[in-house]
Amino acid sequence: MLLLADQWKDYELIDMGNGEKLERWGNYVLRRPDPQVVWPMEAEWSLWKNPHGHYHRSNKGGGQWEHKKKYPEQWTISYKDLKFHIKPTGFKHTGLFPEQAANWEWSMDKIRNAKRPIKVLNLFAYTGGATVACAAAGAAEVCHVDASKGMTTQAKENIKLSGLEDRKVRFIVDDVVKFVEREIRRGNKYDAIIMDPPSYGRGPKGEVWQIEEKLFDFVNLCMKVLSDKPLFFLINSYTTGFSPIVLENVLQTTIGKKVKGGKIYGGELGIPASRDGKILPCGIFGRWESK
Template identity: 85%
Template structure:
């Protein structure tokens, strides 16, 4: 299954080629690398040559932004009624993965149609795209990430979207240790979202390698799943992982714990406005009631 984030107005994937993509974030055009873009550029037309910012990789790892035209340090873009703070970082990212809009729409629809209070646990929650989406649909959300800066950014996004009065708990912690504590406290959630990195470290140096840890962590999360769950979503950007891996993880965890429901996986993509080519942007696995 391929799901497309094709309902944006403030974001546009303009073109891609030669390992790079050209994007519009509001009024700001950025040029940055993408490892999936292995085909040549048809023509380096004027916008390619003169974006606001161009991210250059360093031979020693990392990289930096070249500011070709003046743009602010941060600015706001909208997705429907949601608002997000965009800020180009030293790691080429902007603080938002626009392809996830396809998942936001799905979550919002599930929560609204449930017609009951829904508690969501968002793990490896980054700057809170899914947190904002679920809160906007009326869910109570617990947002967990090991990086304090990302959690503060998520708080800003909640405020930008006017959702300060929604119940959102922000937690800076190692996700495994947090879930273990929630199990001991007896807390339960109706929906779980996770976006685990391929490799990472917790605030106290805890090592995470997705191929070693993912199954055990999803199994652990069964301990905080309510008796009437609504959905479980796993996103992954790990090179070489198939959506079938995520389907199998879900079928051997929540598929055994909960009667009924549907398990499926697929890819997330964004169409380029110039020629309609699809940029593959990671995979997902879903269980839904």
């Protein structure tokens, strides 16, 4: 299954080639590397040569932005009624993964059609794209958990930008495993769980996360905070070499054994380029949803 994030107006994947992509974020054009773009550039036309910012990788790791035209340190873009701050970082990222709009749409649709209050747990929640989407869809509560204080601060800003300050959203800066273990002891339960685990990472106190070693055990741990009437469970991954079938199998051997009924499936996320319609692959997902 391939799901396309093709309903954006403030974001556009313009073109791709030679390991780079050319994107419009609102009024500003950025040129960034992408390891999935292994085909050649057909022509380095004017916008390729003169974007607002061009991120150059360093041979020593990391990289830096070349500012070719003036643009702000931060600006706002919209996805329908949702609003987000864009902040280009020294690690090439902008603070938002636009392909996730396909998952936002699905999550929002599930929450709106549930006809009951839904509590959502968003783990490895980054700058809160899914948090904003679920809050906007009318979730009774969203618990946003990420180990980065800076990313969590930006998530709070995104909630305010979208006019959702009145919604019940808890922001937690913590190691996700330790947080879930505490929620188990407290007896707290959630109807929907979203997670976007990194390939490798460290918690605020140096806790090591390696997805191949930790993912199954963590998803299995999350079964203990799942309500008796769960709505959905979503896993995103950008880990190179992982197949959607891996995520399907993890869900099958955890929630598939715990909850009778439901549907499990996986697939890829992609964004079409406006110049020629080529699809940029942008990670994978696995989903369990109630019937």
